Amino acid sequence: xxGNKQEEDPxxxxxxxxxxxxxxxxxxxxxFQDITTVLLDPKAFKDTIDLFVERYRDKNISVVAGIEAxxxxxxxxxxxxxxxxxxxxxxxxxxxxxxxxxxYELEYGNDRLEMHVGAVEAGDRALVVDDLxxxxxxxxxxxNLLEGWGRSCGMCTRDRVTRIKxxxxxxxxxxxxxxxxxxxxxxxxxxxxxxxxNFWLCTGNSxxxxx
Amino acid sequence: MFAVENGLQGDPRLQxxxxxxxxxxxxxxxxxxFQDITTLLLDPVAFKHVVDIFVERYKHMNISLVAGVEAxxxxxxxxxxxxxxxxxxxxYELEYGNDRLEMSVEAVKSHERALVIDDLxxxxxxxxxxxNLxxxxxxxxxxxxxxxxxxxxxxxxxxxxxxxxxxxEPSQLEEGLTF
Numbered sequence: 001x002x003g004n005k006q007e008e009d010p011x012x013x014x015x016x017x018x019x020x021x022x023x024x025x026x027x028x029x030x031x032f033q034d035i036t037t038v039l040l041d042p043k044a045f046k047d048t049i050d051l052f053v054e055r056y057r058d059k060n061i062s063v064v065a066g067i068e069a070x071x072x073x074x075x076x077x078x079x080x081x082x083x084x085x086x087x088x089x090x091x092x093x094x095x096x097x098x099x100x101x102x103x104y105e106l107e108y109g110n111d112r113l114e115m116h117v118g119a120v121e122a123g124d125r126a127l128v129v130d131d132l133x134x135x136x137x138x139x140x141x142x143x144n145l146l147e148g149w150g151r152s153c154g155m156c157t158r159d160r161v162t163r164i165k166x167x168x169x170x171x172x173x174x175x176x177x178x179x180x181x182x183x184x185x186x187x188x189x190x191x192x193x194x195x196x197x198n199f200w201l202c203t204g205n206s207x208x209x210x211x
Numbered sequence: 212m213f214a215v216e217n218g219l220q221g222d223p224r225l226q227x228x229x230x231x232x233x234x235x236x237x238x239x240x241x242x243x244x245f246q247d248i249t250t251l252l253l254d255p256v257a258f259k260h261v262v263d264i265f266v267e268r269y270k271h272m273n274i275s276l277v278a279g280v281e282a283x284x285x286x287x288x289x290x291x292x293x294x295x296x297x298x299x300x301x302x303y304e305l306e307y308g309n310d311r312l313e314m315s316v317e318a319v320k321s322h323e324r325a326l327v328i329d330d331l332x333x334x335x336x337x338x339x340x341x342x343n344l345x346x347x348x349x350x351x352x353x354x355x356x357x358x359x360x361x362x363x364x365x366x367x368x369x370x371x372x373x374x375x376x377x378x379x380e381p382s383q384l385e386e387g388l389t390f
Binding site: 070074077079080083085 | 255
């Protein structure tokens with residue numbers, strides 16, 4: 001669900017127009033959606049944060065988890081505005097303390113997301129932030145990581161996620177639907193590929209434990 | 212220059228910030244007492260203190276650009292930039308070499324007044340490289356700002372001629388420590 005099929009907030013178009021497309025990066029055939037140009041426009045950046053803060057401020061969220069590295073640009077301002085903890089989800093070997101990890105698939109091979117032990121606690125209601133969703137692989141790894149401590153996402157299991165394959169333009173959305181996790185996407189570019197900031201609200205089912 | 216040397220002596224926010232930073236011994240290698248700011252980020256009050264103190268300092272210094280060094284500078288830079296209404300540019304550390312920083316050429320216009328932000332200053336190497344990058348792009352670096360810094364940066368210490376502003380010292384330093 002993109003959540004914005006009804007009337008679009010006028011700020012969204014301003015944000016969309018600030019995203020720069022870089023052809024053939026990081027490799028040929030990919031039209032890279034560069035959000036750094038949004039950061040160069042204080043109004044567009046502020047509107048982006050405001051839109052998410054407005055959506056989430058009264059939802060009793062205690063943790064905002066940001067995915068390295070562009071999730072670090074958007075997550076902390078949201079966390080600060082809603083009074084939540086900010087938890088960085090990082091590439092391997094960057095976090096200095098004791099960590100847990102979740103592996104996920106890349107086009108060739110695997111990668112891994114890590115989180116500090118103790119960063120989240122039972123009962124935390126978590127929001128996951130990244131700049132962009134394509135296949136949903138990284139975001140699902142983040143959910144699994146957070147979920148591994150018994151928090152929220154009652155319907156999301158690793159098996160269900162990895163079994164989802166689909167067309168590139170809808171894979172991310174399909175993955176998220178299967179996860180049972182709602183998603184807010186700020187902007188759809190070209191109607192084909194789902195881009196920009198995606199937040200998942202894990203609705204905190206304290207009866208579900210996956211320890 | 213540390214915050215305590217510049218008008219914030221006795222400010223309780225500084226103690227709260229210092230207390231919220233966790234020390235991890237021998238990371239990434241033996242002898243290093245790593246200053247872990249992730250615990251600061253788990254304390255919304257202390258995290259907000261960091262942003263507030265930097266914003267109070269910089270909002271009237273006519274800063275037009277906040278440059279955040281990857282990756283922990285990305286956490287502190289944007290909230291400051293949002294509060295003072297300025298743009299953010301990012302500087303990336305390459306993973307295969309720890310001595311190289313990149314910046315997008317379009318990010319910086321000539322004559323920008325830039326603030327560089329990172330979580331910690333130890334040798335000053337990363338910040339010096341950041342200053343070089345920004346100056347080559349035509350910006351004027353007004354100051355470098357860090358949450359934590361070694362005591363050697365007290366007084367009017369400069370990096371490549373630019374002032375440095377640090378909130379707190381490390382709470383634990385082993386004798387004979389080298390960074």
